[in-house]
Amino acid sequence: MMSKRNLAAAVFLSIIAVIFIFSALLMHPFGVLDASDMDDYVIENTQEETGANNGVTSVVFDYRGFDTLGEATVLFTAVAGVVMIFRRLKHD
């Protein structure tokens, strides 16, 4: 005898399992090259456009500068929070 709750859970989990199995089967095959226009563009043009020999740094600080700005903001927020908490702790 299955309660209603268990029955609903079983149905829900079966749907999730079917979705996962199909997405696993339809995944991009491993080791086969995908479209690589962006990679080729960065590899070919990074030295002329940014003047940097290190392509990773040219992506991080030039092509995707907004991402680094967000990272720096995250770090700033974390430091501000920690300093705020522990500075108050010392004076008690």
Place this chain on the structure above:
Amino acid sequence: MTEMSKIVRTIVAIAFPVSMIYGLYIIAHGHLTPGGGFQGGAVVASACAMILVAFGSKWTINKIKEKNLSVFESVGAVAFIGLAFLGLIFGAIFFNNFLVGNDYLFGVIPAVGSTLADINTAGVLPLMNFAVGLKVIAGLFAIVLVMAHATTSYKEENK
């Protein structure tokens, strides 16, 4: 956090300059070799945390105040965003690499292919690396220093 034994302090005093130079090298060569501001800053902050563990938080907080570290971090953040806005002013694009192509400051364009490392390249990337490195050093060391200082009891401190 109290100071550790004399053996540990001596070894740390030897190892600290080496790791410091290594981290600053990673920051300064961020546009040539693997690494950059974040990675080199983490190395330097680890060296400073090593000093903190070995010498104790009381000694360290007498050498450098947490308030100064916060100022350094803010200076790094403002320099980073300021360089991005300078790109908006000089090149009409936010985060534009406006220094590349000139002849005096980081403006040399290397030949395409695997070339020898020339530190006078890459436009604003080294300057941004310095800004982010300063920010990461000051930020991470401020976290560690404030935690160590706040969790030190008064009894332990006045021993």
